Amino acid sequence: MSMPAQSDGDKLHVVTSDHMSPGRILAGRTLVWSAAVLLAVMLIAQALYEFEVISFGFENWRPVLYAYLLWAIAMGVAQVLIRGEQGKRALFVLPAVLFVVSMVIFPMLFGLYISFTDWNLASVTGRKFNGLDNFRQMLSDPFYWNALLNMVYYVAAIAVEYIIAFGLALLLNADIRARKFFRVALLLPLMLSPVAVSWMVGKSMMEIRFGPLARLGRFLGWESPSFFGTPEVARLAIMVMDAWTFIPFMMIMILAGLQALPKEVLEAAKVDGATAWQSFWEVIFPLMLPVSITAIVIRIIFKLKLADIIINVTSGGPGGATDSVTSFIFREYRDRSNVGYGTLLAMVYLVLIIVFILMLLSGVNRWMRRTSQGGFG
Amino acid sequence: MKVEIFDRLMAAQVSRRTMLQGAASVGAVAAGAAVGLGGLTRSSFAQSSIRAEILRIPGVGVGSPGDSDWQKVGALCLGPTKGNVASGEFAGVELTFLGLNNQNLHNFLFRGFLKPWEAYTGAKINWIDLAQADYNARLQQSIATGTVDFDIIEMGAPFEGDVCGKGLASEMPGWVEGQIEMDDYVDYLKAPVGTWDGKTYRISIDGDCHNFNYRTDYFTDADFAASWKAEGHDGPWEVPTTWQKVQEVTKFLKGKKIGGFEANGYLDPLKGWGGFGFYFLGSRATAYAKHPNDTAWLFDSDTMKPRVNNPAWVRAIQDVLDVLDAQPTDQINADPGTTGFQQFLAGTGSMLSWWGDIGSNAKTSDSSVVGDTIGFSILPGSDDVYNSKTGQWDTLPSGPNFAPNMAYIGWGVYVMARVDGDAKKHKAAWSAAAHLGGKDISLWCAAYPSGFQPYRNSHFDIPEWVSAGYDEAFIVNYLASQSDSYNHPNAAIEPRIPGIFQYYSIAEDELAKIYAGQYSAQDGADRIAVAWEKLTDQIGRESQIALYKASLGI
Numbered sequence: 057m058s059m060p061a062q063s064d065g066d067k068l069h070v071v072t073s074d075h076m077s078p079g080r081i082l083a084g085r086t087l088v089w090s091a092a093v094l095l096a097v098m099l100i101a102q103a104l105y106e107f108e109v110i111s112f113g114f115e116n117w118r119p120v121l122y123a124y125l126l127w128a129i130a131m132g133v134a135q136v137l138i139r140g141e142q143g144k145r146a147l148f149v150l151p152a153v154l155f156v157v158s159m160v161i162f163p164m165l166f167g168l169y170i171s172f173t174d175w176n177l178a179s180v181t182g183r184k185f186n187g188l189d190n191f192r193q194m195l196s197d198p199f200y201w202n203a204l205l206n207m208v209y210y211v212a213a214i215a216v217e218y219i220i221a222f223g224l225a226l227l228l229n230a231d232i233r234a235r236k237f238f239r240v241a242l243l244l245p246l247m248l249s250p251v252a253v254s255w256m257v258g259k260s261m262m263e264i265r266f267g268p269l270a271r272l273g274r275f276l277g278w279e280s281p282s283f284f285g286t287p288e289v290a291r292l293a294i295m296v297m298d299a300w301t302f303i304p305f306m307m308i309m310i311l312a313g314l315q316a317l318p319k320e321v322l323e324a325a326k327v328d329g330a331t332a333w334q335s336f337w338e339v340i341f342p343l344m345l346p347v348s349i350t351a352i353v354i355r356i357i358f359k360l361k362l363a364d365i366i367i368n369v370t371s372g373g374p375g376g377a378t379d380s381v382t383s384f385i386f387r388e389y390r391d392r393s394n395v396g397y398g399t400l401l402a403m404v405y406l407v408l409i410i411v412f413i414l415m416l417l418s419g420v421n422r423w424m425r426r427t428s429q430g431g432f433g
Numbered sequence: 434m435k436v437e438i439f440d441r442l443m444a445a446q447v448s449r450r451t452m453l454q455g456a457a458s459v460g461a462v463a464a465g466a467a468v469g470l471g472g473l474t475r476s477s478f479a480q481s482s483i484r485a486e487i488l489r490i491p492g493v494g495v496g497s498p499g500d501s502d503w504q505k506v507g508a509l510c511l512g513p514t515k516g517n518v519a520s521g522e523f524a525g526v527e528l529t530f531l532g533l534n535n536q537n538l539h540n541f542l543f544r545g546f547l548k549p550w551e552a553y554t555g556a557k558i559n560w561i562d563l564a565q566a567d568y569n570a571r572l573q574q575s576i577a578t579g580t581v582d583f584d585i586i587e588m589g590a591p592f593e594g595d596v597c598g599k600g601l602a603s604e605m606p607g608w609v610e611g612q613i614e615m616d617d618y619v620d621y622l623k624a625p626v627g628t629w630d631g632k633t634y635r636i637s638i639d640g641d642c643h644n645f646n647y648r649t650d651y652f653t654d655a656d657f658a659a660s661w662k663a664e665g666h667d668g669p670w671e672v673p674t675t676w677q678k679v680q681e682v683t684k685f686l687k688g689k690k691i692g693g694f695e696a697n698g699y700l701d702p703l704k705g706w707g708g709f710g711f712y713f714l715g716s717r718a719t720a721y722a723k724h725p726n727d728t729a730w731l732f733d734s735d736t737m738k739p740r741v742n743n744p745a746w747v748r749a750i751q752d753v754l755d756v757l758d759a760q761p762t763d764q765i766n767a768d769p770g771t772t773g774f775q776q777f778l779a780g781t782g783s784m785l786s787w788w789g790d791i792g793s794n795a796k797t798s799d800s801s802v803v804g805d806t807i808g809f810s811i812l813p814g815s816d817d818v819y820n821s822k823t824g825q826w827d828t829l830p831s832g833p834n835f836a837p838n839m840a841y842i843g844w845g846v847y848v849m850a851r852v853d854g855d856a857k858k859h860k861a862a863w864s865a866a867a868h869l870g871g872k873d874i875s876l877w878c879a880a881y882p883s884g885f886q887p888y889r890n891s892h893f894d895i896p897e898w899v900s901a902g903y904d905e906a907f908i909v910n911y912l913a914s915q916s917d918s919y920n921h922p923n924a925a926i927e928p929r930i931p932g933i934f935q936y937y938s939i940a941e942d943e944l945a946k947i948y949a950g951q952y953s954a955q956d957g958a959d960r961i962a963v964a965w966e967k968l969t970d971q972i973g974r975e976s977q978i979a980l981y982k983a984s985l986g987i
Contacts, residue, residue, distance in 0.1 A: 116579075176968075177573040178595055178932030180976045199942060263775070264763040284766035287949070371705045374765045375949025376942070391708050391938035393573050394971075 076140055084137030091130035095123040128154050171400035177393035190400040200401060202376045203384040204408075206291065210362055210380065213295045214355050218348070220299070221306035226336075228307070229314040239311075246304040254368035257297050258283075284370050287377030294378045297365050302358060306351045313347030314340070342427070349420050353413065360409055381405050483509055487877045488901035498881050503545025510874040511549055513612045514864055523861040524555030528852075530865075531571075532587035534562040538884040539587060539844075543869055550868045556861045569934065576601065584852050584862045590626055590635065590842035594930040597629040598980040603848040605633040609863050614872045617889040619919035621839050621926060625986030636870035638878065639843035640888030642918040643716045643786045643812055647672050650806040651783040654691060661685060675833050676720055676813045679784060680752055686783065687759040697761050700782035701753045702769040703948045705941030708934040710769055712840040714944065716786035718749035719925035720815035723836035725829070727821060728985045730836070730925050737977050739965040741940065742958035744826070745819035750947060750954040757948065765948060778803060786812060788840065789886055789915060809914035811837045811921065836925045837918035843888060846870055887915060929984040932972050939964045 098120050105113025114120070132150055135143030171190060175183040194200055228239055245253070261269045262283040273281030284290040317340065325335045363382035366372060372379030372387070381401070388398040487509050490502050532540040540562045547558055561583055563571055572588070575581050576595055588596065596602050613636055615623070621642075627635030649672075651657065658670035666681065673679045683698025690696055702713050715731075722745035723730040732739055740746060757764075761781050764772075769787075777785045778801040785791065795807045814833035817826040846866040852858045868874070872891060879887040880901060887893065893916050898908045918924065927933070940961045947957035969977050 174971060176932065176935070176971045177577040178935060178972050180599060180931070180973045182577065265779070265781070280762040282763040282766075285763045290766070370766060371768065371945075372942075373704050373945045373949070375946045375951050377949070387938060387942070390570060392935040392968075393570075393577075393932065394935070395577075 076138070081138050084134040087130045087137065088127075088134035091123075091127040095120070095127045098123045124158075167399050168403060170396055171403045173396040175394075175396035177395060183396070186396070190397045191404075193397060194401060194404060199376060199379065199384055200381070203372075203379045203381045206377070206379055207360065207362075207381055209291060210295060210298070211356055211359055213299065214352060214359060217299045217303050217355065218306060218352055221303045221351070222310055222344075222348075224303070224307045225310035225314055228311055243304045243308060245301050246308075248301060250298075250301055250364040251368060253297055253301050254365045257300070258293070258365060258369035262293065284374065284378075287374060290370055290374055290378050294362075294366060294370065297369075298359070298362055302355060305358075306355055309351040309354075310344065310347060313344050317343055345424060345427075349417075349424075353416065356413070356416070357409075360405075483512070483873055484876055484897065485900065487873060488880055488897070490877070492902070500541070500545045503542050504548050506874060506877050507546035507868070508549035510546075510868070510871050510877075511553060512873075513871055514550060514553065514868050517608055517612055517867075518554055518860070518864050520553055521555040523857065523864070526554075526556040526858050526861045527559060528556060528585060528858070528862055528865060529559045529561060529583040530585045530587075531561040531563065531583035533568060533884075534564060535884055538882060542878070542883055543587070546869055546874060547865055550865060554861065554864065556865070558865065572596075581849055581851060584849050584858070585866055586847050586849065587638075587844055588847050589844055590929055591927055591933050592929075593627070593629065593635070594928075594933065594980050594984065596847065597634045598929075598931055598976070598983070601850050602634040603850045603853050603859065603862070605636070605848075606860075606863055609636070609867045612867045613870045617872055617891050619888055619890060619916065621919050621921075621924045622843070622888055625984060626842060626926065626929070627845060628986070629980070629983045634847055635845040636847070636866050637843060637845045637888055638870050638875065639845070639885035640915070640919060641788055641839065641841040641843040641886065642915065642924075643712065643788060643838040643840045644914050644918060645810045645812050646777065646785045646787055646791050647808050647810070648783040648803060648806050649808045651686075651691060651696070657686075657689070657691075657696075660689070672808065672810070673784070674810070674813055676717060676749075676752060676815050679813050680756060682784070683756045683759050694780065695761070697782040698759055699756065699784040700767075700772050700777060701756070701760060701764070702767055702772040703753075703757075703760070703765050703945070704768040704771075705938070705945060706768040706770065708937035708941060711937035711940050711944075712838065713769055713786060714746075714749060714753070714940075715840065715925070716812055716838040717752055718746050719836040719838045720813060720834055721745035721748050721817075721819055722821075723834075723923060723925040724818050724820050724822075724827070725834065725923045728926075728987065729821075729981075731928055732981060733821070734982050734985055734987055735978065737969045737974055737981060739962040740821060741965065742955065742962040743819060743821060745821075747954050747958050748819075750944070750958055753948065754954055786838070789911075809910065811835060811914070811918045834923065835921065836923045837921045839918070839924050839926050842927055842929075844885060887912065888919070926985075928981055930977055930980050932968065935968055935972075936965055939968065 101110065102113050102117060102120050104110045128151075131154075132147055135146045135150065137143070139146070170183075172185060172187060173183045174186040174189065224242060228235060228242070232238070248256075261267050264270045264280075264282055269283070270281040282289065283293040321339060321343070322335060325339045330338070361382055362380045363386055366378050366380050366383040367386060370378045372383050382405075385398050385401050385405070388394050388401065392398075487506050490505050490509075491498050530540070530543065532543060534540055540560055544558075544560065550556075551558060569592075572586075572592060573595065575583075576599065581601060586596070593602075610633065615633075618637055619640060622637045622640060624633065627633055627637065652670065652672045654670075661670040664685065666685065668678075673682050679699050686696045686698040701717075702710055704710065719730065722740060722743070728734070730740065761767075761776060767776065772782075773785060773787050773791050776782055777787075777791060778795060780802045795801050795804045812835070814835035816833055817828045818834035818836075819825075820827045846869050848859075848862040848866055852862045872889065875885075875889055876892060876897070877883075878885045879889075879892045880898065880903075891897075893912050895905065895909055895912070898912075899905045943952075943957050943961045943964065946952055947954060951957075952960065
């Protein structure tokens, strides 16, 4: 195949040159607009029927979904009819775009609407728009704020997890005996479902009478070991179980980063007479910052979803001390069928997460710029 | 019968000798039936013959029954169906049945029972099997989104408010009532349970209530008896029959030892359990809150004003707080499951409220050490009872007030209103449901692993069990603990209103804070009441009042 000249510009990758007759373009436009009109009419009619403005309509929204699918197909066909080769290119992306719109954007917008409604599944009247009532309820809901405060503690614990993960990664990066075995062994907790961890560790090993950890506690002089009896210890126990599961994740990321470090820099530091601590603090750690930040941010995202261990082990207790936002929303949804309020809590949490992560990333960026300008050395 | 109960019975009794005795007596019954017993009518003779025959499928002590057994039982119990339905009458009818798949029972049994029914009537049944955890969400979503896609449902009575209260269930035709012999139900399962606005919707296939489980070794312990007397307590050292005594005993046992281990009194599950934990506070409260002259005990029936913060309930909560320091270590993190199965059965604690299966697990569970030292009674009473109408505590002339907590009320089979428009389908659905809820089939379910407990007066006919091969002493003890609760005139029946588990779930969250010392009993109860008022408004106060009254039969 002969390659078109570079000066052809836009035609660089065009394989066939379509002849766009006015009739063909008109047919394409007619097709897509017909489908769009059909979709709009069905959408409006069904909405009017649902709001009891008109007395005829479909039993459910499924026909509108079919109209949407029809429009999507017409849109794809019309792209080819109207734009030829360029339209074919668009077909590689268009279905994915429509899929994302259907499965992510639309549900999110719908969820946003739900969060401003009073919708308890047991209510005889069904869903009712209630403006900012849910938001106001949230502002005065001690359980939500308590859960948010707990999340601060849980997220703060990542600092400790990071230190441990870095330490383990350094060990595994060093020339130690049975290094491969330890790499696999230390990764094992990550392969366990948090639900399994809840039962194996939280409900079995930490069982207060027969659990091995309780026995160890008694052996070490703890008279009546209780891992979930007081708020502080219970929160710590949850943190430990969660950390045990996810430290390997941070460790493996950091380990990958360590192995990718340029050897010359480390050797140069050694030649310059740097101590082990100086090599670590002034060479390895700064070079590992981008990897570290990525690991920490992903870990924070995992942590913000913390729920399964809490639901299984403490149900948020004692007295809400271990409740996470997700476990509280789970109760609001599953046990209380309070869809409207639960959705608002989830939406607010989403916004808080986005703001927090953005602030975190921008703060880290600024800090890294400053440190790179100032230099570690 | 619940699986654990069956296992327990098996472990408790089956020796070669008792097996032979049982087989001999069953044989005798069968032989007697074969030659005809002079005074019996043909129909009662035939029925007792069928009952004896189904109790031999597969036979007590020869392992758990399977699908072929279920089909045999279903075929033998087709008599009542044949009385109302002609062969092939429902040809072409398709029905969808939504039920549970717990322990591979429930729907699995129903499939077997209904196979002969399908063959006889010509109808076909499609099945929706659900895990217990998915059940509530599936049902609520079907209701809320108007997508009820089943014709028959296996459902607990607490959900009646959500289904019957919203007009989604089909009213039971008169012929079904006759076919299933509803008069045979134990008292508390009779109307108003299963009815709304005077219409009957439910075919009961199960019964549930909280019993009082206690350790007999504690209350026959000579050292405890001597200490009890020495400390100047009133009355002898014995199993407490009132909550006042339960409190006194629990405080008395604090710091004492039995068999070298720490002794504990009454166990309160202090951690929530998806709403089910509230039943345990309810069991403490019913004797205080359920006045014999008032059917309501959780809400005022005219206003839905919660009673959970009235003096009766606050006293029950305070009782829990008063013995917090006498509870085992880490009890704050013990939900009902942990309390029952990991503590009481493992030898921790001496008193516990629970459904029938704690008793039944006592001998069969590997972790149980209390198999030979467990006793049962109805829930304790109270020396006085709160009268919500007068705001006074009444002392009844008849003595302590007892009010067994009919927690959850048990499973039933309901037909959905969507079959009402099609006469043939309507009759087919009710015929299938009636077959499952028939008197004879229910005896088999009570006697073998099925997921269901006895719920008819005819289930308490001891000779029938004995002739089937059960040990008499054991079955008498086991059944009495249930029948005394079921038939109690002042039983506290659970409100069957929409969203009842939402009320319980909210209460659990607040109770957790009370037990953690964040609020006083009254403050916490007031918070529960506020949240319940809000929930009632959200669900619809007027409709809740109407449905609550309907559920109480007012």
